[in-house]
Amino acid sequence: MRTLDTSLISQCVYRLARKAGITLTPACHALLEQARDKESGAAKFALDTILENEQIAAREQMPVCQDTGMAVILMELGQDVHLTGAPLSVAVDDGVRRAYADGYFRKSICDPLTRVNTGDNTPAHLHVEIVPGEQVYITFLPKGFGSENMSRLYMLTPAEGRAGIVNAIVETARLAGSRPCPPVYVGVGIGGAFDSCAFLAKKALTRDAGTPNAREDVAAIEREALEKINALSIGAQGFGGKVTALGVACEIAPTHIAGLPVAVNIQCHCIRCEKETL
Amino acid sequence: MKKLTLPLSPEDIAHLHAGDGVLLTGVIYTARDCAHRRLFELLDAGKQLPIDLKSSYIYYAGPCPAPEGKACGSCGPTTAARMNTFAPRLLDLGLCGMIGKGEMSKATREALVRNKKVYFAAIGGAGALCGNAVKTCELVAFPDLLSEAIYKMEVEDFPAVVAHDSFGASVYAD
Numbered sequence: 001m002r003t004l005d006t007s008l009i010s011q012c013v014y015r016l017a018r019k020a021g022i023t024l025t026p027a028c029h030a031l032l033e034q035a036r037d038k039e040s041g042a043a044k045f046a047l048d049t050i051l052e053n054e055q056i057a058a059r060e061q062m063p064v065c066q067d068t069g070m071a072v073i074l075m076e077l078g079q080d081v082h083l084t085g086a087p088l089s090v091a092v093d094d095g096v097r098r099a100y101a102d103g104y105f106r107k108s109i110c111d112p113l114t115r116v117n118t119g120d121n122t123p124a125h126l127h128v129e130i131v132p133g134e135q136v137y138i139t140f141l142p143k144g145f146g147s148e149n150m151s152r153l154y155m156l157t158p159a160e161g162r163a164g165i166v167n168a169i170v171e172t173a174r175l176a177g178s179r180p181c182p183p184v185y186v187g188v189g190i191g192g193a194f195d196s197c198a199f200l201a202k203k204a205l206t207r208d209a210g211t212p213n214a215r216e217d218v219a220a221i222e223r224e225a226l227e228k229i230n231a232l233s234i235g236a237q238g239f240g241g242k243v244t245a246l247g248v249a250c251e252i253a254p255t256h257i258a259g260l261p262v263a264v265n266i267q268c269h270c271i272r273c274e275k276e277t278l
Numbered sequence: 279m280k281k282l283t284l285p286l287s288p289e290d291i292a293h294l295h296a297g298d299g300v301l302l303t304g305v306i307y308t309a310r311d312c313a314h315r316r317l318f319e320l321l322d323a324g325k326q327l328p329i330d331l332k333s334s335y336i337y338y339a340g341p342c343p344a345p346e347g348k349a350c351g352s353c354g355p356t357t358a359a360r361m362n363t364f365a366p367r368l369l370d371l372g373l374c375g376m377i378g379k380g381e382m383s384k385a386t387r388e389a390l391v392r393n394k395k396v397y398f399a400a401i402g403g404a405g406a407l408c409g410n411a412v413k414t415c416e417l418v419a420f421p422d423l424l425s426e427a428i429y430k431m432e433v434e435d436f437p438a439v440v441a442h443d444s445f446g447a448s449v450y451a452d
Binding site for chain 2: 117
C-alpha cells in the first residue's frame, strides 16, 4: 500500500494543463507537417499558418488556441494507492483553476441554462478508472468545443456491422465539414453502451496520433475510414485539399447482442494531450 | 496577400473574390453566441446597441486574457455557423461584415450578396498568431460575459481568406 497526498495530484494536473494549453503533441506536429507537404493553395496557407502559430505559442508561451478547452482528465488510479489530503475532485479542480489563471488561458465553462461562466474553468471533467498496482497515470486533454459540437453517437443494429461503422465515421466527418477546424483527428468508440461508447471515443483521442489499434481488424477500420474521409476533399479549414483528417483512432469494447453503438468524437487539428505517471 | 484597411470601400469589396488571401488592418468587434443574444434582446426592445453596426465588423471570437505586455491573449476565430441565426438580420441593419471560421448558411450568404458584404475566414486554431495581430483591446459591452463580452480591437495585418464574397461565391465546396 502506497500513501499519496492529493496535493501531488493537484500539482501534476497543474503541470500537465500548463503544458497542454500551449503545446501540440509531437505526433500531431509530425502529421501536420506531412499534411502541409501534400497541399497547395489556400489549404497549404492554412497549414503553414497553423505550423507558424505552433512556433509562436511555444516561443511566447501563449495558448496555441484560444479555446483552451474543457479540462478532460483521464486518471488510472492504482488500487494499492491510499489517497490522503483534500478530496480527489477538489485537488484536481484546484490544479485546473491555478493552471488556467497562471497560464492566461480562457475560462470556457458555464451553466448550460443560465450560461453564467464559472470563472475558473472548473469543474474538470474527471474520469477515474481503478487499475492494478500503486501508481497513478494522469492524462490531460484540453477539449475544444468547436470540434466537440460536431461529434455524434450512433446506435446501429448488429446487421449494419462493419460497413455501418465505417459509414458512421465518414458521415460524421462529412456533416462536420469546415466547422470543426479540419484537418480533424477522429476518436471512435465501438461497442459498450450509450455512455461507455462515448467515453471510448474520447479515450481514443488520447492515444498517440497515428498509432494504430493493436487489433488488426480494428486498425483496418481506422485505415479505411481515414481514406474515405480524405476522399471527401474538405481539406484544411474546409478550403479543399487532400487531408481532411490527420487520423482515425478506434477503441473497442464488448457490447450487447442486440446492439452496435458507435460514437465519433471529433478533435480539431490542435491535438493537445499531456501524460504523467505518479 | 492583399493588404486591406477596414472599413472596406465598395471598390475594395467589388475586387474581393472567394479564396483571396488578405491582411486586415483596422477596427473589429468581438461577439459570439451570448453577446449576439444580448444584441438581439436590445434590438427587440427597440434600444440602442453598444456598437454602431454601420461601421462595425464582427469577429466571432472570445480571447484568452492578455498577459503582461500584450494587448490581447490568444484570439483565433470560433465556428461562424453558430451565428447563422443572427447574421442575416445584422447585415440587413448595416453590419459591415464578419470574420470567423467555417462556412455559413445559405441565408447568411444571401444576406451578404443582398448587402454587398464579405465574410472572411481566419485560420481556426491559430490563436497565438491571431492574438498577436491585435494591437489594442478595449471592453465595450457585457463585462459579465468575460471572454464572451464585446471587445473593440484594433488589428494590424490580421491574416484571413475571403470565404463568402459579395457575389455569392464561396471558398468551400458545396
